[in-house]
Amino acid sequence: MSQRPAHFARTDEDGYLPTEYAQSHWGEDHLNGPAVVGLAAYILETSYGLPDFLPARLTVDLFKAARGVPTTTKTALVRDGRRVRNSECELVQDGVTVARATLVQYRLAEAPRGAEWVRPSDFARPSELDESRGINIGSDGRGWTSSIADHQNTARKRCFNRTIDVVDGQGNTAFVRAVMAAEGTSLVSNLGTAGVGYINGDLTVALSRLPDDEWIGVEADSHWADNGISVGSATLFDRRGAFGTGLVTAVSNPAAQIDFTDDPFPTRTR
Structure with missing residues (x-):
């Protein structure tokens, strides 16, 4: 094992073992969202990524709660086109598929003529960044802090993430960092006055380019x-401005609602 924290240790060519860093707030034996989507992104990029193509969209369907058990992967290149490449990956635990991911890559090309509408993309980073934590969170009217519990309110929210490695000994690529950070879409949209009571069943990440930084705002x-x-x-x-979109759908899970004001695992993600 390396000295850097990671969500998974590799056991063989297609096998991975979750570490303590992959554990989730949803249960002692549940894996957190960034770990699962990060592994899917890592597998697909490693298997099918090409330098002349941008990984423009990744969709991960989270069929079943992933747990802290050996995890294997199955991959397939669905289409190897001149301008578009499509691939898919399954994460399997105890013979059951717990997540399936599809990746769309587009060949980099010259931009068309003209100009288009662009959403204003101002993002004010924390003035005092807590480098010791992987996440800093903010909300309108409250500002930035390093405690999620400070932002259990009805205001618009944002977070600023630096992800740990997905696989031990393998530094995250820009694509993997973007995917893992984008899983924070569920946090910034579903965090309310009583914590998080929705568990997301998917994540879609759409990118116009790859991020420049280790730190990514959502x-x-x-x-x-x-x-x-x-x-x-x-x-x-990132520091250049907006570069992508995250989208999640989620279902109510009040029996396991996470109230961060009474958080037994303050250093874990969801």
Whole structure:
């Protein structure tokens, strides 16, 4: 094992063992979202990524709660086109697929003529960054802190992430960092006055380019909820500005609602 924290240790060519860093707030034997989506992104980029293509969209369907058990992967290149490449990956535990990811890559090309509408993309980073934590969180009217519990309110939220490695001994690429940070879309859109009571069943990340920084900002854009179903979207930022979008759908999980004001695992992500 390396000295850097990581979510998984590699056991063989297609096998991975979750570490303590992959554990989630949802349960002692549940894996957190960034660990699961990060592993899927790592597998697909390692297996099928090409330097002339941008990983423009990743969708991860989280079929079943991933747990702290040996995890294997299955991959396939669905289409190897001149301008578009499509691939997919399954994460398997105890013979059951717990997550399936699809990746769309587009060949880099010259931009078309003209100009288009662009959303204003100001993102104010924390003035005093807590380098000791992987996440800093802010909300309108409260500002930035390093405690999620400070932001259990109804204001618009944002976070500023630096992810740990997905696989031990393998530093995260810019793509993997973007995917793991984008899983924070669920946090910034679903965190309310009583904590987080929705568990996301998917994540879609859409990128116009790769991020420049290790630190990535995620700012909520929308949150709609009714009858125990929620939809949240967020914009991703680095020091150059906005570069992508996160989207999650989620289902109510009040029996296991996470109230961060009574947090037994303050250093874990969800």
